[in-house]
Amino acid sequence: MSKYEKVKGFYETELWSLGMVRNAVDRWITADEFQEITGKEYEKKE
Template sequence: MSKNFEKVKRFYDTKAWPLNWVQDAVDRWITADEYQEITGKEYEKE
């Protein structure tokens, strides 16, 4: 698990971060698999 997984999850769950911010965190703070775990959506690289 990435160092910042819990932080990103908390930000998303409390609506402090919108979905696109979580997308931006992939490969910086979290992995694509963790993105899917947090959001319930498959990560699609833009």
């Protein structure tokens, strides 16, 4: 199972919050994958 699939599964089963998925960007997933998983545009936190 890829890291993308793991993050997607965690988010869909509500084990991970939106913030947790955001924190996975550039570590486990890309910004584009964040948008695919959540349906929201990725905005980098300052």
